[in-house]
Amino acid sequence: MQCHEVDYEIYGDDMQIVEVELDPGETVIAEAGAMNYMEDGVSFETKMGDGSKPSGGVLDSIMNAGKRVLTGESIFVTHFSNSGAGKKRVAFAAPYPGKIIPIEMGDMGQELICQKDAFLCAAYGTSVDIAFNKRLGAGFFGGEGFILQRLRGDGKAFIHVGGTVIKRELHGETLRVDTGCLAAFTPGIDYDIERAGNLKSMVFGGEGLFLATLRGTGTVYLQSLPFSRLANRVMRAASFGGGSKGEGSILGGLGDLFGDR
Numbered sequence: 001m002q003c004h005e006v007d008y009e010i011y012g013d014d015m016q017i018v019e020v021e022l023d024p025g026e027t028v029i030a031e032a033g034a035m036n037y038m039e040d041g042v043s044f045e046t047k048m049g050d051g052s053k054p055s056g057g058v059l060d061s062i063m064n065a066g067k068r069v070l071t072g073e074s075i076f077v078t079h080f081s082n083s084g085a086g087k088k089r090v091a092f093a094a095p096y097p098g099k100i101i102p103i104e105m106g107d108m109g110q111e112l113i114c115q116k117d118a119f120l121c122a123a124y125g126t127s128v129d130i131a132f133n134k135r136l137g138a139g140f141f142g143g144e145g146f147i148l149q150r151l152r153g154d155g156k157a158f159i160h161v162g163g164t165v166i167k168r169e170l171h172g173e174t175l176r177v178d179t180g181c182l183a184a185f186t187p188g189i190d191y192d193i194e195r196a197g198n199l200k201s202m203v204f205g206g207e208g209l210f211l212a213t214l215r216g217t218g219t220v221y222l223q224s225l226p227f228s229r230l231a232n233r234v235m236r237a238a239s240f241g242g243g244s245k246g247e248g249s250i251l252g253g254l255g256d257l258f259g260d261r
Contacts, residue, residue: 003125003155004028008102016100018158019091020121022082027124028090032076034120036093041084046076052127052153079124092121096227098162101184105153108219112151114159114184117227123155159184163225175214180226188218 006028007021017036020028029050038044082088094100100120103112113131122128131150151157161183168175170189185191193210214220 003105003123003153006123006156008156008158010100010102012094014097016094016098016160017091018100018102018121019089020080022080022088022090024082024085024087027079027081028121029077029079029124029126029128030092030121031119032078034092034095035078035080036091038080038090039088041082041086041088042080042090043083044078044080046078048076050077050122050126050128052125077128081124092158094120094160096162096230098160098223098225099165101159101161101165101221103151103157103159105151105155105157108186109188110152110154111187112157112159112184113187114149114151114221115161115182116147116149118159118161118183119149119151120158120160122151122153122157126151126153126155126157159221161221161223162227162230163223166222166224168220168222169218170214170220171217173215175220176211177214177222178226179210179212180228181222181224182212182214182220183223184221185214186218186220189214189216189220 004026006026009019009021011017011019022028022042032046035044080090105112105126119128127150129150129152131148151159165183176194179193182191192213192215194213
């Protein structure tokens, strides 16, 4: 299925919004709850599926919904269509600080494998599926588990990554990265894990027990701030604050904000 052709513009720096321009009859699919605003004339419908394949009935819809549950996404995908006259715009917001990356799927060999919560929106006709990690070690210790997202199509897709994004082109080289910092890669990249040095380095190095090893020829997207790392820092700060209202604690900050009311 040939994807719809959509134009877009990205606004913001750390909390970005992508605004997609739809011609009459064009459709964009997005994660449920990702929409920020839309112009009059844009209609939307929530479906159990990305619309890349003809409907296969109730059983097919249930299977697609089950796959999305495995990737940690909502069961539903929202379809936004320009049902009016003239060009219309609909915008989608990033869920946490980071960057929205526009992907020209045709330039990526029409396929991209990414972390399971990376997908934001895409042109209608893009397939959003799951990709099982075949290696047992990479599945258990690779940061994203056995299941990744696989995007297929020949149009525009938009993924979101945490912090700053780095795009690396590998030509037979090997790249070792923190397991949580791997955001997406093309199918020509072989993904595995290895120990992070000797026993002392693994325990006291602060880099985790394992590193992701990327080999082959293709494109790799890295993120500087995985959401899991951000969440861990927030939880650590909350735990450190304890029940006190001292300077620097979360409760102390709330007390200053609301005047200890």
